[in-house]
Amino acid sequence: MTTRFGYTLMTEQSGPRELVRYATLAEEAGFDLEVMSDHYFPWLEEQGHAGYAWSMLGAVSQATSRVDLMTYVTCPIMRYHPAVVAQKAATMGILSDGRFTLGLGAGENLNEHVVGRGWPPVNVRHEMLAEAVEIIDALLGGEDVSWSGQHYRVDSARLWDVPEQRVPIACAVSGRQSIETLAPRSQAMVAVEPDADLVRMWDGVKGGPTRKVGQVPVAWGRSKDEAVERAHREFRWFGGGWKVNAELPGPAGFAGATQFVRPEDVADSIPCGPDVDAIVEAVRPFWEAGFTDVALVQIGDETQEEFLKVAQAELLPALREAAG
Template identity: 70%
Template sequence: MRFGYTLMTEQAGPRELVRHAASAEETGFEFEVMSDHYFPWLDEQGHAPYAWSVLGAVTQVTERVELLTFVTCPTMRYHPAVVAQKAATISLLSGDRFLLGLGAGENLNEHVIGRGWPPVNVRHEMLSEAVEIIGDLFDGEYVNYTGRHYRVDSAKLWDLPERRTPVGVAVSGRQSVERFAPVADAMIATEPKGELCRAWDEERAQVGEDSTRKFGQLPVCWDPDREAAERRAREQFRWFGGGWKVNSELPGPASFAGATQFVTQSDVAGAIPCGPDPEAVVQAARPFADAGFTDLALVQIGGAQQNGFFDFAATELLPELRKAYF
């Protein structure tokens, strides 16, 4: 298993995120993923800069790490033809270190354009068309497209990287796996479900394709004071336990605050490793390894604690994780 670092646009401003990206590479993380939101989940997180501008800057302060969107929704705020152009540009700026992570989106971010929030089956249809359009544009020719949800009129990407930009798609159940496993280069999921990994490989095998990488994500809250870590995790990440099916429907931070008002500090501490013990993180990573995930992005909760976390990761955490799962 490879281990990455999450650039959380919900808990740090753009300049801080660029510094974190450089530090994460120096620390020894092998890849970095970036969320792409218009809102934070909770007011306490306090940030939401434009991910693509930050990614452009990150390409210039890193040299080795792979970069991913985790994930971009190419259906409402962004037209898929524009996402393809952005992805190709980041690939060029990074020297072919970019993987485009896509997902069906959240009401939290997409409602801002005033078009409402479609049901999940429609969102999957939209994402399917978007993946097709992006793939056609990555071929480098003029693209005309007429679908149920999108039109493209004589579009072409004029600046393409030598390596075709790989595409990962976020999945949460069998329906999304069946749609996207045959056409994606990687799987993305937030829960360590072995059935997702197995179904993904089965669907790919049915169309004669090999297995692919599978990216997961694990929140942690490092702090030398375990009690302080638990308080911070509850304050900023109590939304995490709602699950994708619930979280994707909520329209704003006030909704997440209301939905999680009865989540206790002990509830969060039971789900997220908190404090200075690397073994707690090693054990929390085990379900992902057992499920078949090949890559795991860690989320350090708390924008002001990143420097301490990087020291901890370099000297204690990453060596223990690699000893356990390499």
């Protein structure tokens, strides 16, 4: 299966108008898909943005015509009710002419605490996600849904505007339990680590190969020192891992948790500087593990336009040649 390469529209580091412009430039550069984060807060104050993803996705759907679009990922358990997520996804399916995939995950305290309902333990969050996916799946399938479950109630819901091509669901998973729970109602897998075991487990439950979408942060730049400094300034939160990151309540918490992370620590995990081959090698483990799609995160708003030019001229050809 041919590996497809994507561009991440990072709502935490760029404003809404800029992201729509980058979306058009990324399509022109030759990326196959564009994924968008869905946050209420940035991880760090230095990033400085957190526009409403669904408004921007609607604009991007009209500014582009070819690339696939995807949330990476939306949390449907607290800040949004599952019935409303289904409605948004169906509308995006229409606006994008079938190019949209609904990426779902169990979320982060960073974004969900704003509705004042606290932050449940991880096992409860996974129960909530499984129930939410079941509701969303039924609504996207055109069903009239009334639901009285452990975590949600739905009263006589139906989607009145649905695309001709059903919106596929992609779910973020981390192990066998989440795969066995979510794979039956999902068409694609999301994971941030190039774990071949996850791929095998997913395909085993699905009964054959399906789509798997990963993501890799990079800090391309003409100067390696500047790129390392930028990656440290805006992406040092990344090293904590999702088990930690999901629990922190806001940018101040991430700043405190990462106060002792050094620039060289970030550079050890994120390719920084002008070396295109280093980016290729950072992405390679994903296609070798069996991922079909890999979205790049270019760190730093001020670098996006130059990065996209380099991606078109050098990086995408190098990635496609290496991936075969």
